[in-house]
Amino acid sequence: MSQTTIDPRSLRAPPRRPLRLSWSDERVRAIVWQVLVVGVIGAIVWWLWSNTVHNLEVRRIATGFGFLGREAGLPIAESLIEYSPTDTYLRALTVGLLNTLKVAVVGIVLATILGTVIGIARLSKNWLLAKIAAVYVEVIRDLPLLLQLLFWYALLQGLPGPRQALNPVQGVFLSNRGLKLPWIEWQDAHSFALIAFLLGAAGTWLYRRAAIAKRMQDGRPRAVWPVAVGAMLVLPVAVWAALGAPWVVDWPALRGFNFRGGLNMSPEYFALLLGLTLYTAGFIAEIVRAGILAVPGGQWEAAQALGLHPGQVLRQIVLPQALRVIVPPMTSQYLNITKNSSLAVAIGYQDIVSIANTTLNQTGQAIEGIAIIMLVYLTISLSISFFMNWYNARIALVER
Amino acid sequence: MSDITLDTAAAKVPKAAPRTPPASQIGLPAWLRANLFSSWINTAVTLVVAYFLVRWAIGFVEWGIVNAVWSVPDNQTQACRDLRGIGACWAVITEKHRFILFGTYPYEEHWRPALCVLLFVGLYIVSAMRRFWRKELALVWIGVLTLIGVLMWGGVAGLTYVPQERWGGLVITLILATFGLAFAFPLAIVVALGRRSSLPAIKALCVLYVELIRGVPLISLLFMASVMFPLFLPEGMNIDKLLRAQLAIILFAGAYLAEVVRGGLQSLSKGQYEAADALGLSYWQKTGFIILPQALRMVIPPLVNTFIGFFKDTSLVLIIGIFDLLTAGKTAIIEPAWQGFGIEVYLTVGAIYFVFCFAMSKYSQGLEAELNRHRAR
Numbered sequence: 088m089s090q091t092t093i094d095p096r097s098l099r100a101p102p103r104r105p106l107r108l109s110w111s112d113e114r115v116r117a118i119v120w121q122v123l124v125v126g127v128i129g130a131i132v133w134w135l136w137s138n139t140v141h142n143l144e145v146r147r148i149a150t151g152f153g154f155l156g157r158e159a160g161l162p163i164a165e166s167l168i169e170y171s172p173t174d175t176y177l178r179a180l181t182v183g184l185l186n187t188l189k190v191a192v193v194g195i196v197l198a199t200i201l202g203t204v205i206g207i208a209r210l211s212k213n214w215l216l217a218k219i220a221a222v223y224v225e226v227i228r229d230l231p232l233l234l235q236l237l238f239w240y241a242l243l244q245g246l247p248g249p250r251q252a253l254n255p256v257q258g259v260f261l262s263n264r265g266l267k268l269p270w271i272e273w274q275d276a277h278s279f280a281l282i283a284f285l286l287g288a289a290g291t292w293l294y295r296r297a298a299i300a301k302r303m304q305d306g307r308p309r310a311v312w313p314v315a316v317g318a319m320l321v322l323p324v325a326v327w328a329a330l331g332a333p334w335v336v337d338w339p340a341l342r343g344f345n346f347r348g349g350l351n352m353s354p355e356y357f358a359l360l361l362g363l364t365l366y367t368a369g370f371i372a373e374i375v376r377a378g379i380l381a382v383p384g385g386q387w388e389a390a391q392a393l394g395l396h397p398g399q400v401l402r403q404i405v406l407p408q409a410l411r412v413i414v415p416p417m418t419s420q421y422l423n424i425t426k427n428s429s430l431a432v433a434i435g436y437q438d439i440v441s442i443a444n445t446t447l448n449q450t451g452q453a454i455e456g457i458a459i460i461m462l463v464y465l466t467i468s469l470s471i472s473f474f475m476n477w478y479n480a481r482i483a484l485v486e487r
Numbered sequence: 488m489s490d491i492t493l494d495t496a497a498a499k500v501p502k503a504a505p506r507t508p509p510a511s512q513i514g515l516p517a518w519l520r521a522n523l524f525s526s527w528i529n530t531a532v533t534l535v536v537a538y539f540l541v542r543w544a545i546g547f548v549e550w551g552i553v554n555a556v557w558s559v560p561d562n563q564t565q566a567c568r569d570l571r572g573i574g575a576c577w578a579v580i581t582e583k584h585r586f587i588l589f590g591t592y593p594y595e596e597h598w599r600p601a602l603c604v605l606l607f608v609g610l611y612i613v614s615a616m617r618r619f620w621r622k623e624l625a626l627v628w629i630g631v632l633t634l635i636g637v638l639m640w641g642g643v644a645g646l647t648y649v650p651q652e653r654w655g656g657l658v659i660t661l662i663l664a665t666f667g668l669a670f671a672f673p674l675a676i677v678v679a680l681g682r683r684s685s686l687p688a689i690k691a692l693c694v695l696y697v698e699l700i701r702g703v704p705l706i707s708l709l710f711m712a713s714v715m716f717p718l719f720l721p722e723g724m725n726i727d728k729l730l731r732a733q734l735a736i737i738l739f740a741g742a743y744l745a746e747v748v749r750g751g752l753q754s755l756s757k758g759q760y761e762a763a764d765a766l767g768l769s770y771w772q773k774t775g776f777i778i779l780p781q782a783l784r785m786v787i788p789p790l791v792n793t794f795i796g797f798f799k800d801t802s803l804v805l806i807i808g809i810f811d812l813l814t815a816g817k818t819a820i821i822e823p824a825w826q827g828f829g830i831e832v833y834l835t836v837g838a839i840y841f842v843f844c845f846a847m848s849k850y851s852q853g854l855e856a857e858l859n860r861h862r863a864r
Contacts, residue, residue, distance in 0.1 A: 121688040128692060135719040142718045213532050214522035219540070229844035230837050231799035233806075234813055238837070241829025245572070426704035433806055440706055453714040460707045468702040 139454070146451075154450045155180070161445050163437050165353055176446055183442035184463060190356065190438065191425040191467075194363040198424060199417075201364060202371025209376050220372065227369035233430050235366055240358040240434040249345050258338050260346060266357050267339035270350035276330035280323040287318030294318075355436035359428065367424050374420065378413035379405075410482050418475035425467050429460075439463050551575045558582075564824050571827070579828040580835050583819040587836065590655015590810045596647065600658040603635045607661045615850055628669060635662075651727055655810035657839065659729070663801040663811065667736040668744075668794060674737065675744030676783075680774060682745065683752055693745075700742035705803050708735040713807040732804050740797050747789050751782035787858065791851035795844050802840075812836055 106114060143150060155177040162172050167185045170178060209220035227235075244263055246253065252262035258269035271277070291314055298309040327333075339349030352360070382405050390404040391397075431438040440460055447456030507513070523533045554574025556567050558581045567576035580587075589600050610631045613619050619627075639658070642648035654662075681693035700708070712735035713728065720726070726734075755778060763773040783790075802813040810818075816836040820828055 117686050121686050124692070125688050138721050139718045142722065145722065211532075212522070212525065213529050213536075215533050215536050215540075219536065225845070225848070226841065229795070229799075229841050229848060231802040231813065231840055233802045234833060234837050234840065237813070237817065238830065238833040241833060245827065245830065247572075429704040429706045430803070430806075432706065440704070440710075444710065447714065453718065457707060457711050457715055460710070461703045464704055464707065465699070465702040 148451055150452075150454070152455055154446075154452050154455070157450075159446070159449075161442070161449065163442070165356065165437070176450070179442050180439065180446065180459065183437060183439035186436070187425075187428055187431075187438040187440075187463075188467075190359055190363065190428045190431065190436070194360055194367065194424045194428065195421050197360070197364040198367040198371055198420075201368035203375050205368055205372035206375030206379070209372060210379060224369045224372050227366055228373075232362060232366045232427055233433055236358060236362040236430055236434055239361050240354065243354040243358050249341055252341075252346075258349070260339055260341075262346075263354065264345055265354040266352040267346045268350040268352070269336055269338050272333075272335040272337050274333045276327050276333050279330060280327040283326040284319055284323040287320075287322045290318045291315045353436070355431070355434055358434055359431050359436050363424055363427060366427075367420055370420050370423075371417065374413055374416045378409040381412040382408045407482060414475065414479045414482065418472060418479070421471055421475070422468050425471065426464060429464075549574075564828075567828065575831050576828050577831060579820065579825050579831050583825070583832070584835075586656075586819050587812070587815045587832070588656045589658070590815050591653045592655060593647070593649060593653065596641075596649060599638045599641070599646070599649075600654070600656065603638050603658050604661060606631055606635055606638075607658075607665060610665070632666065632669065651729055654729075656815045657812045659804075659809065659811040660798075660801050660813075662729075663733060663736055663804065663809075664794075664798045666733055667740050667797060667801070670737045671740035671744055671797075674741040675748050676779070678741060678745035679748035679752060682749055697742045697745055700739055701746070705735075705739050705800055706806055708739050709803060709807050711735065728807070729809060732807060732809050736797070736801065736804075739800075740793075743793055743796070744790065747786050747793055748782065750789065751786035752778065754785055755782050784858070788851045788855040791847055791854070795847050795851075798843060798847070799840065812839060 106112065108115060110116065156175050158173055159176045159179040160172050161179060163170055163179065163182055165186065166182045167189060168182060170182050205220045205223060208216050209224065211217045211220070243265070246261060246263045249260070249262045249264050252260040252267075254260055260267040291311070294314045295311045298311055302308055337349050339346045339351075386404055386408065387400060390400040395403070428438060429440040432441040432444060435441075443456045443460045447453050450456075524530045550573070554570060555577050556570060556574060557577050559566055559578040564576070564578070567578060570576070585594070585597060589597050592600055610628065613627065614624060637643060638646070639654060639662075640649060640651070678693045678696060681689045682697065684690050684693075709732060712731040716731045716734075717725065759777055759781065760773070763777040768777070801811060804811050805814045805817065808814070813836055816832045817829075820826055820832055
């Protein structure tokens with residue numbers, strides 16, 4: 088068939104009729120329906136809006152975001168940036184936002200790892216392991232998250248005090264004041280090593296791209312791993328050693344009535360993180376399992392017949408196909424973790440919802456408070472889904 | 488001819504009794520070997536997992552049954568406190584179960600919410616049976632939900648009037664979930680159709696609604712219902728708190744269900760739409776007789792999964808202080824005598840949620856298998 092063939096149907100598009108003002112013309116009907124629906128919804132919104140304006144006037148509530156500059160006077164127990172109750176509401180809300188991100192990001196990472204492990208365990212040939220994973224998934228998904236959070240919080244509250252803290256491994260203490268872990272004392276050398284690592288990772292990525300491009304031309308494979316080891320392992324270690332190799336482990340230790348030093352997780356944060364991770368891992372496990380099952384067994388066999396070794400089969404044949412099934416539902420789980428972290432308010436972890444709620448109770452700025460909460464979550468949701476859509480488009484099957 | 492020769496050849500072979508497979512290939516030992524001890528690494532995994540499982544199970548039985556306290560005389564919880572961490576205090580359930588199930592509903596009238604719970608369960612079971620899937624089911628729903636309203640409020644037929652503020656416990660959870668879905672479902676169908684509509688203004692409105700609601704957490708909608716709704720209404724007009732929360736749940740569920748329904752509409756082949764057009768059916772005839780019956784049937788399993796999600800999500804009303812099952816459980820241990828027995832209460836409340844959700848989940852799996860039977864070979 089020649090390339091110049093034109094689909095004859097495209098030449099026979101119906102001629103545009105002039106608009107008749109009659110109910111039997113579907114375009115007239117379409118316009119009438121739309122005007123009607125938009126009009127009704129617009130009228131309802133206008134009615135609610137005018138009621139609100141009137142009510143605000145009657146109650147003498149000033150609208151606007153001017154309150155953000157006022158002194159908050161609300162104490163916040165944990166914060167990633169410096170904060171004192173004399174700071175402004177804006178600063179308090181920023182602290183809340185950072186707390187939300189802190190629990191969401193850590194939760195996403197942990198839930199992905201745990202969920203993948205459980206999903207694979209459910210496919211294990213070992214009957215006992217597969218059954219335990221299945222029971223875990225069934226039970227955890229059939230209980231409300233809020234109930235689980237309250238349960239973990241109650242469990243942590245029921246633990247003994249710092250003096251009788253559980254001490255499963257040296258340096259790890261679990262008590263009703265939360266979880267204490269040993270942590271290294273962070274110094275400048277560590278920051279520089281981290282920067283070196285990030286630069287090395289970027290360099291490795293560029294090198295890998297170049298290596299693949301060259302291989303496409305001459306067909307000779309080039310090993311990427313020596314560059315990866317050099318740039319991402321040797322370089323940061325060298326930077327760290329050049330700056331004097333500081334290594335001071337900060338062990339938590341009991342002083343008086345509480346622990347000092349080390350990495351501290353408050354019971355609220357720990358319960359929230361635990362609940363979110365365990366709950367979402369149940370869902371992620373099912374997604375991972377479905378993704379792996381979606382790759383037909385023939386793909387494994389065909390790849391092995393081509394002479395690829397098992398690692399290559401997994402990396403280059405199975406995973407890319409499984410990821411196509413996994414990524415879209417995984418996106419909504421990541422969004423769910425972020426949105427579910429708002430349940431923090433029930434156990435007293437001060438995330439953005441909790442602080443915005445206190446703010447609107449203190450100032451009476453209900454509309455602005457809720458608008459802030461919604462805006463924050465919409466922004467986070469849209470950013471995650473944009474990123475995941477971009478990633479999904481990259482790994483999607485490219486058809487002719 | 489060849490058949491005959493084959494037959495005679497077969498006849499010459501001396502008959503032997505069918506032999507059983509070797510003992511190592513059948514029965515329990517073979518199953519154990521294949522599933523638990525097939526290699527040394529598999530054996531190691533089995534042993535480690537079994538060790539932890541048995542240890543945990545023994546610990547749980549000791550805590551929950553052997554060392555547990557089942558009842559205490561009038562709020563004297565000292566016996567329980569002495570066993571903190573060693574034995575469970577089920578006495579808190581013995582003492583508070585009526586409160587957890589029915590909240591502050593008048594004590595002598597507890598049979599009314601109990602009957603409502605049974606009615607709800609009966610309604611679910613009837614709706615789950617495929618032989619009742621017809622139009623009359625909608626009438627049954629209207630009838631039963633009205634009856635439940637009459638039973639809860641009272642004030643007629645010799646029942647004493649019980650104001651809504653005194654309702655609580657399991658029945659509130661079921662009311663929020665059931666009424667929420669009963670209203671959210673039609674809304675979801677309309678929105679899903681609107682989102683696939685060719686009319687740009689209607690499509691834009693539906694997209695805006697769905698994406699806005701799905702982008703924010705349910706809590707923010709519940710906060711909105713509890714603090715902003717009163718501002719929206721004209722002065723003097725007021726809706727009670729439960730109804731406001733119910734509205735928020737309907738709006739929330741509507742957006743999520745709409746996406747599920749839209750999935751069904753999209754999976755229907757284009758030929759169905761075109762065939763209906765070719766028959767000269769109007770839009771509503773096409774939608775009502777051809778598209779929706781097929782599309783909805785296709786999305787029943789994901790719909791049930793979404794229902795499970797909403798059943799669990801109704802527990803969020805705790806945050807705005809509505810007295811559902813979880814709030815009742817949390818409130819039961821506020822009293823100083825019973826403080827600190829959260830684990831026992833949450834395990835019990837969790838068991839109730841689990842029964843409902845697990846039943847729905849098993850039902851959805853069974854239904855999926857049944858509806859897909861024609862596809863399986």
